[in-house]
Amino acid sequence: MPADPITPRELYLNRRTWLRGGLIAAGMGATALVYQRLNGVDLVVSEQPALEGFVPVPPDGLARGFTTTEPTNSLAAITNYNNFYEFSTDKDGVAAAAKDFDTTGWKLEVGGLVTKPRTYDLDDLRRRFPPEERIYRMRCVEAWSMVIPWAGFPIASLLAEVQPLSSAKYVAFETLHDPARMPNQKRAVLPWPYVEGLRMDEAMNPLAILATGLYGQHLPPQDGAPIRLVVPWKYGFKGIKSIVKITLTDRQPPSTWNIQAPGEYGFYANVNPTHDHPRWSQATEQRLGESGRRDTLMFNGYADQVAHLYAGQDLHVDY
Ligand code: MTE
Numbered sequence: 001m002p003a004d005p006i007t008p009r010e011l012y013l014n015r016r017t018w019l020r021g022g023l024i025a026a027g028m029g030a031t032a033l034v035y036q037r038l039n040g041v042d043l044v045v046s047e048q049p050a051l052e053g054f055v056p057v058p059p060d061g062l063a064r065g066f067t068t069t070e071p072t073n074s075l076a077a078i079t080n081y082n083n084f085y086e087f088s089t090d091k092d093g094v095a096a097a098a099k100d101f102d103t104t105g106w107k108l109e110v111g112g113l114v115t116k117p118r119t120y121d122l123d124d125l126r127r128r129f130p131p132e133e134r135i136y137r138m139r140c141v142e143a144w145s146m147v148i149p150w151a152g153f154p155i156a157s158l159l160a161e162v163q164p165l166s167s168a169k170y171v172a173f174e175t176l177h178d179p180a181r182m183p184n185q186k187r188a189v190l191p192w193p194y195v196e197g198l199r200m201d202e203a204m205n206p207l208a209i210l211a212t213g214l215y216g217q218h219l220p221p222q223d224g225a226p227i228r229l230v231v232p233w234k235y236g237f238k239g240i241k242s243i244v245k246i247t248l249t250d251r252q253p254p255s256t257w258n259i260q261a262p263g264e265y266g267f268y269a270n271v272n273p274t275h276d277h278p279r280w281s282q283a284t285e286q287r288l289g290e291s292g293r294r295d296t297l298m299f300n301g302y303a304d305q306v307a308h309l310y311a312g313q314d315l316h317v318d319y
Helices: 008-012 015-026 091-098 122-128 155-162 200-204 256-260 303-310
Strands: 033-038 041-046 107-112 118-121 132-139 144-154 170-175 195-199 209-214 228-230 243-249 284-287
Touching: 041 091, 107 122, 107 155, 118 122, 122 209, 132 209, 132 228, 144 155, 155 200, 155 209, 155 243, 170 200, 195 200, 200 303
Parallel strands: 107 243, 144 284
Antiparallel strands: 033 041, 107 118, 132 144, 144 209, 170 195, 170 243, 209 228
16 A cells, blocks of 8 residues: 555545535435535535435444444545555545446355355345445555444354354455456456455454445445445455455465465554564554544454454454
8 A cells, every 4th residue: 555644635534524515415316426625626416326224323333343433425525535555546536436337237256165155145145135224434454434324133153044153264355356347446446356265253243344334425436335344443445345355265265465465464453552563563553533533442342342352362463
């Protein structure tokens, strides 16, 4: 990832500016797209259809880490400041490059060390697993962060259906590989397809979800439509987008940024303010829309929910 984690232009993403974009979008109806020019940047406002069967955060959600009291970033900010190298390596260019990404007929294959492998049709998946609201902090390894209201379902629910064998120790994820639809896959900016993985106990943690929505609407292309991983205690690059394949395995799966730069990005990638990136500090972060920097929290503030997973592990070695 680039050496300049955040540039001044990105600090323009303040609440008032984005609210204007949000109001315009609100008046546009479903699947509308409008361009604005603000601060020299073309903004894409993507409105998606509303999710059916949306389940709000339960009353005990705060204690379980399912929500936060911190203000959420606007839909416009979340959908115009993205990392999705299959479309663009410019964070403010992803939305425009991905706007026509067609996910019709999407299939998700789940197999490997399971008793009941199966291929889900996305509509079927949405019906089986109602979208539950989860408002999570998202901390990118580049030292910026947001608060994002996702909708999704626990990976544990999906795994319960396919019934992992006792030999399954890890879960591997794979993004679509189709250069005709993901134009930057024609260039060798990363090894394609983008891949990621979790240890089985990490995948089973209730905080780990497969997201199918954002702000009560279907997931827009730039955020990983139609289905992406969200693991809020890990750096954002673990959140693999546009997943087509999930494989249970007995070996630690490869992960794209670890292949690309093993000295910089580990497999675990737990948010850790005491373990600096070789090129920058991880002690603080820039929350989009805020002026000062915040202290970065261990496990991104989810230590109560996940610290036990790493008891006895040295997180400076397993980083
Ligand atoms: N998934 C794929 N397939 N390709 C990518 O380039 N970027 C990752 C992750 N998932 C990426 C990906 C990185 S570096 C981050 S920080 C998050 O997606 C960004 O998610 P967002 O754009 O929805 O905020």
